[in-house]
Amino acid sequence: MSALPSPPSPWKVSQPPARELADLFAAIDRHAAMLLAKHPNLLIPGTGVGGYAEMGPFKARSLVTLWREHGEWFGGSCPLCGGPARGLRAVGLLTIGGIEGICLSCGMRLARFAGGICRILEIIPDNLLPRVTPKNLNPDWGVVLRVLERLGEKGLTPSPRARG
Numbered sequence: 001m002s003a004l005p006s007p008p009s010p011w012k013v014s015q016p017p018a019r020e021l022a023d024l025f026a027a028i029d030r031h032a033a034m035l036l037a038k039h040p041n042l043l044i045p046g047t048g049v050g051g052y053a054e055m056g057p058f059k060a061r062s063l064v065t066l067w068r069e070h071g072e073w074f075g076g077s078c079p080l081c082g083g084p085a086r087g088l089r090a091v092g093l094l095t096i097g098g099i100e101g102i103c104l105s106c107g108m109r110l111a112r113f114a115g116g117i118c119r120i121l122e123i124i125p126d127n128l129l130p131r132v133t134p135k136n137l138n139p140d141w142g143v144v145l146r147v148l149e150r151l152g153e154k155g156l157t158p159s160p161r162a163r164g
């Protein structure tokens with residue numbers, strides 16, 4: 001087993017906050033155990049691997065496992081408010097790239113440099129990597145919301161912008 005690459009740079013603020021999106025990911029975080037057990041294949045919009053290694057979105061199982069087991073890369077805390085930060089997407093080119101994330105508390109969108117998409121792919125276990133299939137090209141927040149509502153989440157916004 002090869003040594004893991006050294007940790008990426010700390011989170012930096014990258015874009016204005018996206019409150020509604022943060023609320024959705026906070027709900028996913030709260031229900032991580034239930035999603036792992038009951039909805040592991042739920043596709044999560046706005047996540048995955050993009051750029052050089054364009055792949056589909058992460059499944060719930062992959063996303064919450066990365067948050068839990070690779071917190072050095074996909075977790076941490078917000079540089080602005082100290083709240084929990086969560087990585088959502090690996091983006092970039094061979095040697096220029098990083099992880100985009102969001103603060104679950106203040107909603108600030110974050111990014112951390114991680115030395116290129118290849119380096120990030122090294123730390124994501126093969127069985128957690130997304131795959132592009134016709135079915136997962138455009139995952140729908142509506143589907144995720146219905147699952148979260150069944151888990152008791154109310155008042156989440158149905159169609160936030162996933163990116164941009």
Ligand SMILES: [Zn+2]
Nearest residue numbers: 078081103106
């Ligand atoms: Zn914050």
